[in-house]
Amino acid sequence: MSVLVEVQGLKVYFPVRRFLKTVGVVKAVDGVSVALEKGETLALVGESGCGKTTFGKALLGAVKPFAGKIYFDGQEINSVDDRQLEAIKRRIGAVFQDPYSSLNPMFTIYRIVEEPLVVHGIGSPKDRKETVFKALEDVKLVPAEDFAYKYPHMISGGQRQRVAIARAIISRPEFIVADEPVTMLDASIRVEILLLLREIQRKLGLTMVYITHDIATAKYFSDRIAVMYAGKFVELGPTKDVLKNPSHPYTQALIDAIPDPDPRNRLSFRKVVGGEPPSLINPPSGCRFHPRCPFFMQGKCDASEPPLYSVGPDRFTACFLAEHQS
Amino acid sequence: MLLRVENLFLYYESERGIVRAVDGVGFELGTKETLSIVGESGSGKSSLALGLIRLPPKNTAKYAGEIFFDGLDVMKLSDEEFRKKVRLNGIAMVFQGAMNTLNPVIPIVKQVAEPLIQGFNIPKNEAHQKAVETLSYLGIKPEMASRYPHEFSGGMRQRVAIAMALVTNPKIVILDEPTSALDIITQANIMNLLKKLKNEIGTSYIFITHDLALASELADKVAIMYAGRIVENGPAEKIFNSPKHPYTQLLIESVPTLRAERVPKFIPGAPPDLINPPSGCRFHPRCPYMIKGKCEREEPRITTVDGDVRVSCWLREEM
Numbered sequence: 001m002s003v004l005v006e007v008q009g010l011k012v013y014f015p016v017r018r019f020l021k022t023v024g025v026v027k028a029v030d031g032v033s034v035a036l037e038k039g040e041t042l043a044l045v046g047e048s049g050c051g052k053t054t055f056g057k058a059l060l061g062a063v064k065p066f067a068g069k070i071y072f073d074g075q076e077i078n079s080v081d082d083r084q085l086e087a088i089k090r091r092i093g094a095v096f097q098d099p100y101s102s103l104n105p106m107f108t109i110y111r112i113v114e115e116p117l118v119v120h121g122i123g124s125p126k127d128r129k130e131t132v133f134k135a136l137e138d139v140k141l142v143p144a145e146d147f148a149y150k151y152p153h154m155i156s157g158g159q160r161q162r163v164a165i166a167r168a169i170i171s172r173p174e175f176i177v178a179d180e181p182v183t184m185l186d187a188s189i190r191v192e193i194l195l196l197l198r199e200i201q202r203k204l205g206l207t208m209v210y211i212t213h214d215i216a217t218a219k220y221f222s223d224r225i226a227v228m229y230a231g232k233f234v235e236l237g238p239t240k241d242v243l244k245n246p247s248h249p250y251t252q253a254l255i256d257a258i259p260d261p262d263p264r265n266r267l268s269f270r271k272v273v274g275g276e277p278p279s280l281i282n283p284p285s286g287c288r289f290h291p292r293c294p295f296f297m298q299g300k301c302d303a304s305e306p307p308l309y310s311v312g313p314d315r316f317t318a319c320f321l322a323e324h325q326s
Numbered sequence: 327m328l329l330r331v332e333n334l335f336l337y338y339e340s341e342r343g344i345v346r347a348v349d350g351v352g353f354e355l356g357t358k359e360t361l362s363i364v365g366e367s368g369s370g371k372s373s374l375a376l377g378l379i380r381l382p383p384k385n386t387a388k389y390a391g392e393i394f395f396d397g398l399d400v401m402k403l404s405d406e407e408f409r410k411k412v413r414l415n416g417i418a419m420v421f422q423g424a425m426n427t428l429n430p431v432i433p434i435v436k437q438v439a440e441p442l443i444q445g446f447n448i449p450k451n452e453a454h455q456k457a458v459e460t461l462s463y464l465g466i467k468p469e470m471a472s473r474y475p476h477e478f479s480g481g482m483r484q485r486v487a488i489a490m491a492l493v494t495n496p497k498i499v500i501l502d503e504p505t506s507a508l509d510i511i512t513q514a515n516i517m518n519l520l521k522k523l524k525n526e527i528g529t530s531y532i533f534i535t536h537d538l539a540l541a542s543e544l545a546d547k548v549a550i551m552y553a554g555r556i557v558e559n560g561p562a563e564k565i566f567n568s569p570k571h572p573y574t575q576l577l578i579e580s581v582p583t584l585r586a587e588r589v590p591k592f593i594p595g596a597p598p599d600l601i602n603p604p605s606g607c608r609f610h611p612r613c614p615y616m617i618k619g620k621c622e623r624e625e626p627r628i629t630t631v632d633g634d635v636r637v638s639c640w641l642r643e644e645m
């Protein structure tokens with residue numbers, strides 16, 4: 001296996017302005033490292049505001065890091081010149097959360113899906129037509145000619161998200177960032193779209209980052225999982241292992257909080273940690289989870305930041321409880 | 327029965343035609359019972375709630391049916407009687423997105439006390455006292471009570487919205503998606519709080535959600551809504567463990583589970599258009615068991631099976 005995308009010590013900060021003055025920074029991503037193997041799907045999970053989208057945008061080259069490096073197939077995307085960056089961007093696709101606002105309502109489905117080819121100057125108009133129809137078939141919008149000349153408002157939300165996927169794969173990217181691709185869709189269609197993404201990802205051998213706050217879907221649609229809390233990865237490992245046997249107290253807290261459909265649930269209380277996700281402007285000292293953690297060790301967890309300890313094959317956790325395990 | 331609803335309709339006018347959001351809905355709710363109404367987005371859940379509290383929007387095209395609450399024929403009451411006998415301390419509602427519609431310039435304790443002062447002529451200081459008690463029961467400390475909504479997190483604002491519904495001691499509280507905008511852990515905290523209320527105060531709940539797993543946290547009974555109708559309604563155990571309607575079965579199979587090892591399946595097709603709903607059984611275009619010549623022609627009646635499960639499906643009528 002070889003590495004396609006490598007992130008080293010990534011930090012993305014946003015200025016907080018009040019009356020035109022910068023009064024602080026939001027540390028949206030604050031020191032994240034991970035390497036993605038070709039063909040694997042990494043799920044990125046965590047609560048609202050923990051920095052998932054910002055991490056995804058950094059991978060797409062859409063926000064500039066404050067520090068750290070992002071290598072795509074060996075090239076550092078923020079050090080290359082514009083022409084090289086353009087060439088890299090051709091090899092990366094994106095699917096976003098909102099199938100309503102992400103498609104231009106004035107364009108036909110055909111034009112929307114064709115656009116990346118036009119932008120990157122790929123193929124003649126005739127070649128492009130063939131490619132567009134093929135992509136529509138890949139996402140099961142068939143017969144393709146029925147959909148190609150419709151406008152976004154004429155199709156359902158699930159079909160719109162298929163169009164977004166078709167657009168993302170049209171230039172045959174090697175890497176896709178899918179940011180909450182099914183969150184806005186009805187429960188009954190979510191699984192269908194995820195299965196489709198998975199099928200396409202396998203067929204084309206794509207490397208993928210699947211961003212979601214829905215851990216149950218991550219369980220079925222990813223190979224590895226990264227759990228993010230307040231701008232940091234707190235746990236990283238093979239999805240099945242992490243969910244079956246979480247090693248970070250925050251991962252455990254997330255899992256405890258999520259019910260499966262079971263009528264016995266109503267008969268008992270759910271084990272749940274208190275508190276709220278912290279501010280990213282003034283995050284807690286030491287381990288950022290320490291104010292909510294049931295295993296908090298005074299003088300240790302609030303004094304210094306736990307590093308990512310290795311805790312088993314391919315598994316990492318940023319918690320002092322693992323200090324002697326590794 | 328504390329509440330009995332029969333043949334409730336709520337249609338809207340729209341540019342494209344009449345939207346049949348609630349299309350002949352009936353159910354019952356007992357004292358201290360929680361009924362969860364589960365359905366996909368647009369199936370008519372919020373519209374049903376509006377129908378129950380006589381709040382049809384301006385563009386309503388049809389609003390009819392029978393609602394019996396605590397011995398009252400609700401649809402026949404005058405507006406004044408309805409306000410006094412039902413809205414004030416009969417049926418309260420926490421609206422979808424209520425935590426975002428708190429008044430930003432009024433301290434929360436005043437907002438919670440408001441219905442007591444307006445509706446029951448309770449003296450101001452007494453009403454405040456009761457509001458502070460209710461808030462503190464819901465986990466908002468008395469010293470926080472005089473603060474403004476923007477000083478609260480989402481989870482805290484949701485607690486305030488629930489306090490506003492509970493302060494008058496209603497017999498029924500309708501909760502419309504009370505946690506859907508919250509974080510996973512905050513959501514679990516609010517669900518624990520609702521369980522506590524359910525155990526400690528003898529209130530009945532109508533809990534509206536699109537999430538079956540969440541419904542199972544609270545529901546004694548579950549009603550599954552599809553395209554403006556209730557297709558199956560019964561005790562939670564039976565709905566989750568032996569669903570009778572094909573839609574319920576597929577919906578349960580489509581939920582990705584964290585603990586059980588079961589690959590989720592999907593329901594082919596798309597949810598129907600409520601302006602031109604499918605003929606016959608509204609689920610027939612997506613149903614794997616569709617009986618040609620029957621399901622698309624005639625609407626199945628509601629039949630009782632398995633003792634106390636009400637279901638409308640041709641497969642069940644023939645048995």
Ligand SMILES: Nc1ncnc2c1ncn2[C@@H]1O[C@H](COP(=O)(O)OP(=O)(O)OP(=O)(O)O)[C@@H](O)[C@H]1O
Pocket residue numbers: 014015026027028046047048049050051052053054055213280
């Ligand atoms: N352009 C920006 N300027 C300032 N702050 C920003 C900007 N973009 C994001 N943030 C802040 O950075 C933090 C992380 O945001 P981000 O959107 O990455 O979170 P997320 O995990 O994707 O959340 P969600 O689950 O709600 O989508 C938040 O506090 C957010 O308010």
Ligand SMILES: Nc1ncnc2c1ncn2[C@@H]1O[C@H](COP(=O)(O)OP(=O)(O)OP(=O)(O)O)[C@@H](O)[C@H]1O
Pocket residue numbers: 338339340345347365366367368369370371372373374383385422536600
């Ligand atoms: N005032 C209105 N005028 C016209 N159509 C409406 C109005 N309110 C709701 N609708 C439509 O009626 C149908 C039912 O809407 P409703 O809000 O009751 O669904 P819901 O089940 O609560 O959905 P959600 O899960 O998204 O909250 C939808 O098709 C919606 O677009």
Ligand code: SF4
Pocket residue numbers: 248249250287288289290291293294295296297301306318319320321
């Ligand atoms: S480092 Fe300490 S506070 Fe952080 S998760 Fe581990 S035990 Fe809890």
Ligand SMILES: [Mg+2]
Pocket residue numbers: 052053054
């Ligand atoms: Mg996001």
Ligand SMILES: [Mg+2]
Pocket residue numbers: 371372373422502
């Ligand atoms: Mg609703």
